[in-house]
Amino acid sequence: MDSQKASASVTPLPMCEWLSTERAEDHLVAWSESREWRQHEFRRDVLSLIASLSATPYSRWALCLEDNYSFAVALLAVIYSGKKPVLPGHFRPAVLAEQQSEFDALITDLPLSPGCPVLRFPIAPQAALNVLPQWPQDVSVILFTSGSTGKPQRIVKPIFCLELESRWLGTLWGTEFADARFAATVAPHHMYGLSFAFMLPLSLGLPFATTSVKYHEQLHSLAAAHPLVFISSPAFLERLDPALNTPKLRQVFSAGGPLKHDAARLVEQTCGDLPTEIYGTTETGIIAFRQQHQPEAVWTLFGDIAFSPRPDGNTSLISPLLSPSGTFMLSDEIKMLPSDPRHFELLGRKDRIVKIAEQRVSLTEIEQRLCHLDLLSEASVLTVQKRGRVYVAAVLVLSRSGEQFIDSQGQAALLDNLRQTLRSWISPVALPRYWRIVPVIPLNQQGKRSAAELQEMFL
Known part of the structure; x- marks a missing residue:
């Protein structure tokens, strides 16, 4: 029996305790269809990479890793080394060249040559440290907006905001996650993937798949082998094959844009449950969620979040996930329900x-x-x-x-x-x-x- 059984009843661990002895040596961290990674390997690999990073003078490290386990190792090692992690979001050479001023060196498992020092996975094992360095104060990561409406914008995201998100999500759906594994079509280099496919499983002590799901057949194979929480987007879910009935998924999340009602019903038909849609942005983190039991269902704000209408017709968001101001003016048109300001309709973007x-x-x-x-x-x-x-x-x-x-x-x-x-x-x-x-x-x-x-x- 894996050591994370019944982990949904456990309070999510902050990132600084993911490698602690709180979790057993044989605790399952990640898996692929060919092998598994346990807690003792996770800790060893992070300590080894810390040794490699500590031997360099570079302080800002860009992470361009397709393998999700390697990403987890790299992110923790960079933070424990007292360095700054930068998540470029895109691995396209032109985008990396445009963001070159944001990082000093690169960690990657891809054939990238961005014109700066590069550490390539797999990295030759170093004489690992015996003890983890002290967790730094005020840890943050650098992310970039998706670039779906223009040039990606740089965002500084404190780790405590990501940890708070994980606590909220665990409180709402933790019991549904018990004994499940996480798989995703989205990568952890953007906010949604970082929060749901990386932070959430590691905080709850649940294993995550090391490779992204690209085809419905892959999802079918994974779900046949394990109880699965699936992190995806409309681009994937709208193209599910209705003839391929996937074993019932424990939970399906979608973000990146509203799902059409027909697509939500397709997910229900194919995967056994309506998807939970998430509304949020890189700047704000999660804002609201919904399930489309009927077309154009309204959205529900997460617990400690509120909207404040402005005289100019725009809407301000008030959220503890925003740092340091706590407020943010949304680019979307929001129509709050007069009878209940915690529910609203999302009418589309205003900023185009x-x-x-x-x-x-x-x-x-x-x-x-x-x-x-x-x-x-x-x-x-x-x-x-x-x-x-x-x-x-x-x-x-x-x-x-x-x-x-x-x-x-x-x-x-x-x-x-x-x-x-x-x-x-x-x-x-x-x-x-x-x-x-x-x-x-x-x-x-x-x-x-x-x-x-x-x-x-x-x-």
Whole structure:
């Protein structure tokens, strides 16, 4: 019997105690389909990497690791060494080059050459320390926003905020997690993956999968072998195969954007339970949750969080997860229920207004108009700069009707049809000047649209 049995009844451990003797030597930390990692190996590997890091003069270490166990080892070793962990979020060379000033050296298990010193996994074992160094005061990690609506922004996230999140989540769902294992489609380099696929299982003493789930068949295989908590996103869940009935999952979480009701029901049909959707941001951490028992179900705020409407129509968030101010102005349009301010509707983003030729242009409106057309199944609208001027651009995924239209009349006729239709709703300056037709909209590791890849289409 694994030593984490009935761990849901145990208070989540803070990060500074994950390697303590509170957990047995044979406690299961992580697993893959071919092997398992126990507490004594976890502690040994962290101590060995601390020895390697301590021999270097570099203070800011970027973590670019595909293997989740290696990530856990690296993050703890960097913190115990008194260094600063930086989570770039993207492993694309262009993004790393753009963020080069944020780190001094890199730890990776990938063939990356970012122009700075690199420690590569697997790292040759060092003469490990016998005792862990003292846990530093005021520990934090550097993250970056997903970049789904622009250039990723740097965020300093104190560890105590992540630990508080884990306590809230454990209080709400800890009994459902008992004896389960965690698997995820999202990586721990962004806020959602860090909180749910990394902090939560390690805080509760539950094992996590070392590799990300990429296909429904992988999920099916894992769920057949173990009780599973699954951390995912709409990009994965909306593409589940209804013919492949997965053994009932203990819990399914989704974040990165609201799930369509049909997709929520598909998860219920395929995985045995409605997914719990999480609303939050990198800056704020978790804010609210919902399950769509009916279409467009309202959201419920987590316990110690509140909204404060502003005279300008915006909404301020008040949360102990915000440091140091405790307040944050949301970029989303919130409609609180008059009868219960702890429940609300999420109406979409407000911050996609750009100025073109001195006119205010809503990229969201253009995108929504396109998505409602029969010729298209999906669209992403952005701005591009050409010869010093800003233009609207659109990336399109055709519906079956759109494919038939192109086959019979050609792409030029299709784009002309789209322009003429849009003229009924938007001003000429807001009409997309540049168009790209693609099989799918590119997504980042968190299942959000990749602004970098979308921009690259128009270079």
